[in-house]
Amino acid sequence: MRTYTDLSITAARIVDVAESLIQRQGLNGFSYNNIARAVGIRKPSVHHHFSTKADLVHVVTQRYVDRFISQLERLDHSHAAPKDKLLSYAQLFQDTSQSARLCLCGMLGAESESLPNPIREHLQTFFNANLLWLTATLAMAWPRRAGSAQGTALLLLSSLEGAMIVGRTLLVNDAPMQAANALFDQLDS
């Protein structure tokens, strides 16, 4: 199966466009034609780089998950205070929301019934990595509540994923940050 580490310039542009389209319209909401127009080439040229849609979506997902996990690691190495790490984490979702996109894995997770198995596994990697990171970081930020960190991690991750959906529908552009701050306030009190 293809990987994203050795993409030609055109292939990388295709992956960029496909990523954006999935985050905005969902897996079944775009076609090779949409990609071709956005990149400025013809449909068969897209097939030249990614012979099937499943292949393309696989590469897009793999790159997204790897990049996101890299950001978690970068946050860890930043030596910021745990609470500030969590604010930066919430800001990642906030930024995506502000560019009128959903989290790629949230969107694909919603549509996961139509998804090939290898892609499903990438989504599981994504959510598991986030839950692990959040559990550890929440336990450091609020040590007295360390015992409930695992449940709080699921609460925070779910609320950020959900807030992107609620926010885009109600045209509230800071829903992820609002939801995260509501939780942080409760944890502080």
Next chain:
Amino acid sequence: MRTYTDLSITAARIVDVAESLIQRQGLNGFSYNNIARAVGIRKPSVHHHFSTKADLVHVVTQRYVDRFISQLERLDHSHAAPKDKLLSYAQLFQDTSQSARLCLCGMLGAESESLPNPIREHLQTFFNANLLWLTATLAMAWPRRAGSAQGTALLLLSSLEGAMIVGRTLLVNDAPMQAANALFDQLDS
């Protein structure tokens, strides 16, 4: 525009099937053929009842939103303790999750860029009604935290919507209830 209050028996079956398909596969993940097979009629017969897909989805959404709001009113009239009302509320999402579905409005909200405007408005009605109900009920359940009830309402609604997505991907079947309980525990402490 059609409404759901005077559906023939066949039309009601079509709406039932369409609702389930949207919750499982999303707006772009099913066709009139899928519906026809599930109902046991032919494709043109589906068109006889709902001439376009937009028309069908509109009726499905309208019925779902009205029914859900009725459930909120029923909860209000139940004279249960506020905290128990909130538990029953979370259970609504939990039940949906357990039948391998997402919230219809969560799914359509994710795909809302491809949605006709009238349907978007139903989604806004849904989320606004939920936020209002949650804000009021949270303020009753935890009066000392009444000042932050609005933010907590967004947090809870978002987390339930998101937990359905995270849960279905990780094959955790009680994610909505886990997320809600994590929040209720913090509010209690």
Next chain:
DNA sequence: GTCTATACTGAGATAGAC
């Protein structure tokens, strides 16, 4: 209300020239 038959369109995909 339901059916068969049929448009028409767009989607995913391939062949083969340049």
Next chain:
DNA sequence: GTCTATCTCAGTATAGAC
């Protein structure tokens, strides 16, 4: 790597008979 041309299939939708 890109193109034109083409294939096949599914999707939405309509016409008209029963």
